[in-house]
Amino acid sequence: xxxxxxxxxxxxxxxxxxxxxxxxxxxxxxxxxxxxxxxxxxxxxxxxxxxxxxxxxxxxxxxxxxxxxxxxxxxxxxxxxxxxxxxxxxxxxxxxxxxxxxxxxxxxxxxxxxxxxxxxxxxxxxxxxxxxxxxxxxxxxxxxxxxxxxxxxxxxxxxxxxxxxxxxxxxxxxxxxxxxxxxxxxxxxxxxxxxxxxxxxxxxxxxxxxxxxxxxxxxxxxxxxxxxxxxxxxxxxxxxxxxxxxxxxxxxxxxxxxxxxxxxxxxxxxxxxxxxxxxxxxxxxxxxxxxxxxxxxxxxxxxxxxxxxxxxxxxxxxxxxxxxxxxxxxxxxxxxxxxxxxxxxxxxxxxxxxxxxxxxxxxxxxxxxxxxxxxxxxxxxxxxxxxxxxxxxxxxxxxxxxxxxxxxx
Amino acid sequence: xxxxxxxxxxxxxxxxxxxxxxxxxxxxxxxxxxxxxxxxxxxxxxxxxxxxxxxxxxxxxxxxxxxxxxxxxxxxxxxxxxxxxxxxxxxxxxxxxxxxxxxxxxxxxxxxxxxxxxxxxxxxxxxxxxxxxxxxxxxxxxxxxxxxxxxxxxxxxxxxxxxxxxxxxxxxxxxxxxxxxxxxxxxxxxxxxxxxxxxxxxxxxxxxxxxxxxxxxxxxxxxxxxxxxxxxxx
Numbered sequence: 001x002x003x004x005x006x007x008x009x010x011x012x013x014x015x016x017x018x019x020x021x022x023x024x025x026x027x028x029x030x031x032x033x034x035x036x037x038x039x040x041x042x043x044x045x046x047x048x049x050x051x052x053x054x055x056x057x058x059x060x061x062x063x064x065x066x067x068x069x070x071x072x073x074x075x076x077x078x079x080x081x082x083x084x085x086x087x088x089x090x091x092x093x094x095x096x097x098x099x100x101x102x103x104x105x106x107x108x109x110x111x112x113x114x115x116x117x118x119x120x121x122x123x124x125x126x127x128x129x130x131x132x133x134x135x136x137x138x139x140x141x142x143x144x145x146x147x148x149x150x151x152x153x154x155x156x157x158x159x160x161x162x163x164x165x166x167x168x169x170x171x172x173x174x175x176x177x178x179x180x181x182x183x184x185x186x187x188x189x190x191x192x193x194x195x196x197x198x199x200x201x202x203x204x205x206x207x208x209x210x211x212x213x214x215x216x217x218x219x220x221x222x223x224x225x226x227x228x229x230x231x232x233x234x235x236x237x238x239x240x241x242x243x244x245x246x247x248x249x250x251x252x253x254x255x256x257x258x259x260x261x262x263x264x265x266x267x268x269x270x271x272x273x274x275x276x277x278x279x280x281x282x283x284x285x286x287x288x289x290x291x292x293x294x295x296x297x298x299x300x301x302x303x304x305x306x307x308x309x310x311x312x313x314x315x316x317x318x319x320x321x322x323x324x325x326x327x328x329x330x331x332x333x334x335x336x337x338x339x340x341x342x343x344x345x346x347x348x349x350x351x352x353x354x355x356x357x358x359x360x361x362x363x364x365x366x367x368x369x370x371x372x373x374x375x376x377x378x379x380x381x382x383x384x385x386x387x388x389x390x391x392x393x394x395x396x397x398x399x400x401x402x403x404x405x406x407x408x409x
Numbered sequence: 410x411x412x413x414x415x416x417x418x419x420x421x422x423x424x425x426x427x428x429x430x431x432x433x434x435x436x437x438x439x440x441x442x443x444x445x446x447x448x449x450x451x452x453x454x455x456x457x458x459x460x461x462x463x464x465x466x467x468x469x470x471x472x473x474x475x476x477x478x479x480x481x482x483x484x485x486x487x488x489x490x491x492x493x494x495x496x497x498x499x500x501x502x503x504x505x506x507x508x509x510x511x512x513x514x515x516x517x518x519x520x521x522x523x524x525x526x527x528x529x530x531x532x533x534x535x536x537x538x539x540x541x542x543x544x545x546x547x548x549x550x551x552x553x554x555x556x557x558x559x560x561x562x563x564x565x566x567x568x569x570x571x572x573x574x575x576x577x578x579x580x581x582x583x584x585x586x587x588x589x590x591x592x593x594x595x596x597x598x599x600x601x602x603x604x605x606x607x608x609x610x611x612x613x614x615x616x617x618x619x620x621x622x623x624x625x626x627x628x629x630x631x632x633x634x635x636x637x638x639x640x641x642x643x
Contacts, residue, residue, distance in 0.1 A: 008524065009518065316504075319516040319519055319563070320488065322483070322488065323487070401464065402463050403458050406498065406502060
């Protein structure tokens with residue numbers, strides 16, 4: 001391997017057979033380049049998918065109330081069920097083992113005005129923990145806090161797009177806006193990965209909303225987050241217990257499918273993850289396919305190269321080249337070329353991926369990348385198979401009788 | 410130099426087998442210049458291939474320089490070829506992407522001679538065939554006669570015991586043929602044993618001994634008065 005003479009012989013052969021060298025090198029470089037780019041695009045697709053579907057916290061249950069469909073405990077069917085503040089407290093108390101946090105959500109549309117700008121937005125009366133449920137990111141100021149809830153203060157946290165619509169370039173923090181018929185002080189601006197609609201919400205303390213509505217204690221919706229350690233099975237068990245408990249508390253027949261609805265994000269998460277897995281499978285499959293295509297390409301080139309050299313090999317053998325030295329020469333040359341061009345192709349591929357960045361976001365490819373291990377591993381695989389692909393025809397060529405090889409034209 | 414005893418060779422052709430050499434006995438002394446003649450199908454090429462260890466015999470014995478050649482695998486054959494034999498082919502068989510000098514130094518590479526010594530030696534042999542000025546030229550830039558002289562220099566470079574020439578003038582015109590034969594005669598005069606396979610009578614007459622083959626047996630083996638090719642060459 002480190003025989004200087006042999007290397008010189010190989011370099012000479014490479015130098016004097018530029019087209020052949022270029023062809024085999026090009027095949028290898030192209031193979032690995034396409035693999036890296038496709039694999040990177042696949043990862044970009046996965047990134048987009050994650051952004052679309054995995055925005056909200058995934059360990060949450062959404063509780064809604066509706067009308068019952070069965071009579072129970074002296075109540076008639078079609079009774080309207082509503083959540084109240086006491087439900088929040090009861091869940092907190094009875095399910096503390098499962099619970100990570102709990103927050104109500106009261107959604108109301110409202111016309112919102114600042115100076116001469118106004119528009120209709122959805123306000124959400126929430127508790128501080130709502131921030132985690134929506135994965136809200138605070139850009140400026142702060143979120144609703146416990147004090148706001150306790151004091152029923154008229155503080156509002158507005159979405160980035162609300163701020164843009166109403167305040168233009170002005171700093172909204174500390175300014176007052178009209179929400180419906182009352183005046184709120186803006187204490188924070190948020191952004192959300194969930195898209196434009198999510199950034200058009202206005203968050204206010206749920207107690208403030210209740211006091212605005214004649215001091216009731218009704219809650220539209222309860223969002224319950226369970227401890228992630230519970231896993232999918234634990235979440236289902238929790239959901240079941242919670243349902244039983246609430247039905248009992250609200251006097252809903254245990255067999256009544258209506259009355260209380262629970263949307264479990266874990267179920268959705270499972271589906272989404274399955275989809276993500278299928279996506280990963282496709283990416284892997286495409287990658288594997290390209291890699292195999294690359295290997296076949298190299299094999300073809302190697303067969304061609306050895307075929308082209310049959311006569312030369314015959315001459316060398318007549319002059320005293322042993323079969324071993326013939327195989328060694330071909331292999332060393334092919335591995336040398338595949339290694340160099342393999343890494344060149346890899347470098348170009350990684351370079352292209354790094355420079356694409358956000359430019360293909362319109363095609364659902366966001367931040368395409370390939371991890372270094374995969375890139376290196378696939379390059380090595382290609383080199384290895386390039387070697388094997390070279391070995392088979394080389395071995396055959398080396399065992400051809402020189403007299404036969406010499407007749408080859 | 411060569412001792413062949415009751416040599417048989419046949420080729421399998423499907424179900425039947427073709428008996429090409431049917432008991433050849435041949436002794437060749439050191440320093441001989443032997444022409445092997447015969448029409449096509451007489452077995453002369455097969456004989457040369459066996460002598461050149463490009464092919465194996467079925468029956469009989471082959472002794473080269475008092476070494477019994479037997480149990481040939483490719484590796485062993487390659488070593489013997491490198492050590493004992495120099496080949497000259499009808500179609501020259503130079504490697505087309507290597508210069509004249511590199512072609513001549515190739516057998517030395519397989520002998521494990523160092524690069525510098527290889528170059529010097531190759532240049533010396535190239536000079537001996539009168540082509541020192543053409544050392545850096547590719548075969549495609551040489552005439553037929555020049556190519557064959559490069560091939561002869563290459564065959565000589567490994568300092569073989571025996572030169573085997575398979576129709577060395579087959580691809581050359583008469584004048585060039587005589588030039589090449591002149592060179593072969595000179596090499597022979599320096600003491601090298603040479604075997605020439607040919608079907609041209611005038612070329613055969615330039616050797617010292619003619620062995621005629623017909624249908625796989627030697628039908629005639631005569632010493633001849635050598636015609637010197639030099640008289641045809643200016």
